Amino acid sequence: MASLKIPATIPLPEEDSEQLYKAFKGWGTNEGMIISILAHRNAAQRSFIRDVYAANYNKDLLKELDKELSGDFERAVMLWTLDPTERDAYLANESTKMFTKNIWVLVEIACTRPSLEFFKAKQAYQARYKTSLEEDVAYHTSGDVRKVVKVLFISSLKQSLLVPLVSTFRYDGNADEVNVKLARSEAKTLHKKITEKAYTDEDLIRILTTRSKAQINATLNHFKDKFGSSINKFLKEDSNNDYVQLLKTAIKCLTYPEKYFEKVLRRAINKMGTDEWALTRVVTTRAEVDMERIKEEYLRRNSVPLDRAIANDTSGDYKDMLLALLGHDHA
Amino acid sequence: MASLKIPATIPLPEEDSEQLYKAFKGWGTNEGMIISILAHRNAAQRSFIRDVYAANYNKDLLKELDKELSGDFERAVMLWTLDPTERDAYLANESTKMFTKNIWVLVEIACTRPSLEFFKAKQAYQARYKTSLEEDVAYHTSGDVRKVVKVLFISSLKQSLLVPLVSTFRYDGNADEVNVKLARSEAKTLHKKITEKAYTDEDLIRILTTRSKAQINATLNHFKDKFGSSINKFLKEDSNNDYVQLLKTAIKCLTYPEKYFEKVLRRAINKMGTDEWALTRVVTTRAEVDMERIKEEYLRRNSVPLDRAIANDTSGDYKDMLLALLGHDHA
Numbered sequence: 052m053a054s055l056k057i058p059a060t061i062p063l064p065e066e067d068s069e070q071l072y073k074a075f076k077g078w079g080t081n082e083g084m085i086i087s088i089l090a091h092r093n094a095a096q097r098s099f100i101r102d103v104y105a106a107n108y109n110k111d112l113l114k115e116l117d118k119e120l121s122g123d124f125e126r127a128v129m130l131w132t133l134d135p136t137e138r139d140a141y142l143a144n145e146s147t148k149m150f151t152k153n154i155w156v157l158v159e160i161a162c163t164r165p166s167l168e169f170f171k172a173k174q175a176y177q178a179r180y181k182t183s184l185e186e187d188v189a190y191h192t193s194g195d196v197r198k199v200v201k202v203l204f205i206s207s208l209k210q211s212l213l214v215p216l217v218s219t220f221r222y223d224g225n226a227d228e229v230n231v232k233l234a235r236s237e238a239k240t241l242h243k244k245i246t247e248k249a250y251t252d253e254d255l256i257r258i259l260t261t262r263s264k265a266q267i268n269a270t271l272n273h274f275k276d277k278f279g280s281s282i283n284k285f286l287k288e289d290s291n292n293d294y295v296q297l298l299k300t301a302i303k304c305l306t307y308p309e310k311y312f313e314k315v316l317r318r319a320i321n322k323m324g325t326d327e328w329a330l331t332r333v334v335t336t337r338a339e340v341d342m343e344r345i346k347e348e349y350l351r352r353n354s355v356p357l358d359r360a361i362a363n364d365t366s367g368d369y370k371d372m373l374l375a376l377l378g379h380d381h382a
Numbered sequence: 383m384a385s386l387k388i389p390a391t392i393p394l395p396e397e398d399s400e401q402l403y404k405a406f407k408g409w410g411t412n413e414g415m416i417i418s419i420l421a422h423r424n425a426a427q428r429s430f431i432r433d434v435y436a437a438n439y440n441k442d443l444l445k446e447l448d449k450e451l452s453g454d455f456e457r458a459v460m461l462w463t464l465d466p467t468e469r470d471a472y473l474a475n476e477s478t479k480m481f482t483k484n485i486w487v488l489v490e491i492a493c494t495r496p497s498l499e500f501f502k503a504k505q506a507y508q509a510r511y512k513t514s515l516e517e518d519v520a521y522h523t524s525g526d527v528r529k530v531v532k533v534l535f536i537s538s539l540k541q542s543l544l545v546p547l548v549s550t551f552r553y554d555g556n557a558d559e560v561n562v563k564l565a566r567s568e569a570k571t572l573h574k575k576i577t578e579k580a581y582t583d584e585d586l587i588r589i590l591t592t593r594s595k596a597q598i599n600a601t602l603n604h605f606k607d608k609f610g611s612s613i614n615k616f617l618k619e620d621s622n623n624d625y626v627q628l629l630k631t632a633i634k635c636l637t638y639p640e641k642y643f644e645k646v647l648r649r650a651i652n653k654m655g656t657d658e659w660a661l662t663r664v665v666t667t668r669a670e671v672d673m674e675r676i677k678e679e680y681l682r683r684n685s686v687p688l689d690r691a692i693a694n695d696t697s698g699d700y701k702d703m704l705l706a707l708l709g710h711d712h713a
Contacts, residue, residue: 229685229686234685265685268682268685269685272683272684272685306682307682351599351637351638352603353603354560354565354596354599354600354603355560
């Protein structure tokens with residue numbers, strides 16, 4: 052469930068655009084007005100506002116925001132205002148540029164979005180950056196090999212997992228179409244490869260990267276039933292291996308996205324000096340999707356409500372923007 | 383979220399009562415009518431119908447149902463029609479009578495209900511059975527000692543955990559009132575006792591049975607943060623010990639009720655010959671509480687929707703009743 056709150060009667064996009072136009076004009080920017088409008092409109096409504104803004108004022112709303120705002124607040128408003136697929140393209144591009152550090156972000160995007168949405172994000176990537184996401188991932192992973200000696204021995208492996216993950220148009224099967232026999236046999240294959248520590252085995256990668264989410268889920272459930280523990284528990288032994296960490300992240304994103312996001316938020320907030328980069332990413336990408344469930348997991352795991360934890364760790368307009376997206380009352 | 387579906391316009395209780403009265407009369411009972419009314423009314427509405435039925439026909443609706451229906455269908459309709467606190471009293475009584483086998487049910491009731499509701503269930507128990515739940519639990523656990531030699535060595539321990547669980551009016555604290563310092567120190571205590579395998583230690587039992595759910599949650603979260611694994615993973619080593627199983631169940635019910643109920647359903651359905659006793663209990667007690675979340679967990683863990691799994695395993699009016707409570711469309 053989304054945390055986004057939209058007013059019962061929504062102003063016309065012409066009115067919203069005019070209010071935003073006024074918010075940018077004059078002596079100072081009216082940040083409160085920007086939040087009260089944009090943080091309470093859904094993706095379709097925001098897109099409509101951008102269109103009307105361009106038509107009526109002959110200006111790109113995003114560029115106006117870029118000019119008027121700054122810092123963490125700017126990044127939060129910009130990411131939020133983008134269409135979800137444009138936003139994913141942007142985040143993917145950001146993460147290919149600082150690759151080894153943020154390799155997780157690509158796995159997150161590849162594994163938590165519905166297939167069609169991820170496919171559209173790749174189209175948006177190509178339209179915006181004139182290169183394909185697959186190319187950039189492949190390029191930057193070998194780039195890492197050259198730059199970062201430490202991760203040399205794993206980068207090609209990383210690539211072997213990531214390129215299939217980002218290049219497959221994974222079929223969003225539902226539970227009706229699960230092939231139980233296949234799930235059983237592939238659970239066995241996974242178990243065999245993992246006990247042999249053949250983590251980069253072609254079959255293992257093929258199973259995790261090309262099957263539908265429903266099919267993978269069925270396979271992992273059979274794995275648990277047959278071998279007594281979840282696949283991630285089996286992988287835990289080798290979790291100081293970066294490649295295995297990547298596998299575990301992919302599996303968690305595929306099977307329990309709300310717990311994955313809870314952990315990202317927990318780490319971002321508990322870090323000495325909050326990790327605003329991750330915090331903004333998770334809040335802006337999930338507010339319209341499953342933020343209510345993530346809040347539930349957060350409270351359960353941290354004994355503090357997410358909004359209070361964020362309020363304690365952030366300030367000013369940035370704080371107000373995040374809290375608005377988490378569902379706090381609007382003006 | 384509840385799975386119960388209530389029509390947009392609800393007939394007056396007089397009309398519902400009249401329809402039910404007609405459903406009982408004549409050549410055969412109209413089971414479909416009973417389901418279409420009772421399985422689509424919330425607790426307050428059902429209670430109102432019972433009152434009006436008694437006033438207009440001078441008969442107890444529950445006794446009428448008891449007379450007209452039979453088997454699993456009867457138990458499902460009866461349990462559902464009862465007020466939630468009366469129902470808990472009934473289930474608790476049922477489980478004290480067949481104690482060793484169904485000790486879990488008491489833990490389930492004690493740990494998954496809000497404190498006030500559990501307190502009311504105990505009042506209802508006393509009103510109905512003229513004895514207190516605590517007395518019966520204590521009585522039947524020693525009774526077990528005599529009857530079942532096998533469990534002799536653990537029954538007194540079972541009792542030492544269960545009596546506090548059912549006798550405490552556990553304070554439903556919320557996250558605002560968590561004492562972080564206390565959580566830290568009690569997490570340490572729990573860890574110490576568990577590594578010493580002092581599972582029946584007084585402090586351990588006191589912490590798990592008297593603290594508010596929010597406080598226990600905070601303690602268990604600190605436990606996980608500090609000692610790297612959840613308390614239940616620490617307890618797993620000794621999980622062939624019945625008393626430890628009981629502890630684990632209590633902890634799961636307190637921290638992750640929807641997963642606990644998913645597992646009860648999974649076992650009930652996967653058993654050779656479905657366990658209708660457990661199936662009916664979980665569906666009737668959770669349909670108005672969190673059945674949507676349980677369905678979500680069920681699908682995730684079994685790759686089959688709960689309603690389909692139940693439809694495959696049950697039949698006739700019983701099946702129709704359960705599916706109606708799971709939110710299937712009504713007439």
